[in-house]
C-alpha cells in the first residue's frame with residue numbers, strides 16, 4: 001500500500017510538471033510537444049502507462065480491502081478519546097474515494113477521448129490538439145469547480161499519506177516534525193499547482 005502510494009506521488013510530480021508547461025505563454029507549443037511525446041512514445045504508452053494503471057488499481061483496491069478488514073476486526077467502533085490523530089488520518093478512505101471518483105471523471109474527460117482518437121477512430125496524429133482540448137475542458141465552470149474541490153481532498157489525502165507511507169517503509173527522518181514539514185510542502189504544492197492549472201485555463205478564454 002505504502003509503496004504504490006509513493007509510486008503514485010512520484011507520478012503526480014511529473015504530471016503536474018507537464019501540466020504547468022501549459023501556462024507558458026507560447027500558445028501551447030511546449031505543452032503540445034511534451035503531450036505528443038508522452039502520447040506516442042512506445043515506452044511510455046506500452047510500458048509506463050500499463051504500470052501506472054496497475055499501480056492506481058492496486059492502490060485503491062488495497063485501500064478498500066484494508067478498510068473492510070479493519071472494520072471487521074473491531075467489534076465496536078473506535079471511541080476517539082482526546083488523541084492526537086487528525087480528522088484526515090481517520091478518514092483516509094473518504095478522501096481516497098473522492099479522489100477515485102475524480103479519477104473516473106478525469107479519465108472520461110481526457111483519457112477516454114485520447115484512446116478513442118488513437119486506437120478506435122485512428123485519426124491522424126495532430127500535434128497541436130492537446131492544448132486546445134485542455135482549454136476547452138476548463139471552459140466549463142461545473143467541471144472546474146469539481147476539479148478544484150477534488151484537489152483540496154487530494155491534498156489532504158497526500159498530506160497524511162506521505163508521512164504514513166514513509167514511516168511504513170522504514171524511512172524515518174531525525175524528527176517527526178521534519179517529515180510533517182516535507183508532507184506539508186509536498187501536499188500543498190500539488191494541490192495548489194493543479195488548482196492553478198485548472199483556474200488559469202478557466203479564465204483564459
Ligand code: HEM
Nearest residue numbers: 015019039049052099106110111114134154194195197198
Ligand atoms: C488541472 C489538473 C489536471 C489536468 C489538466 C490533467 C490533464 C491530463 C491529461 C491531458 C491527461 C492525458 C490523457 C492522455 O492523453 O492519455 C491526463 C492523464 C491522467 N491524469 Fe491528469 N490532469 C490533472 C490532474 C490529475 C490528478 C490530480 C490526477 C491524480 C489524482 C491525475 C491523474 C491522471 C492519470 C492517472 C492519467 C492517465 C495517465 C496516462 O494517460 O498515462 N490527473 N491528465
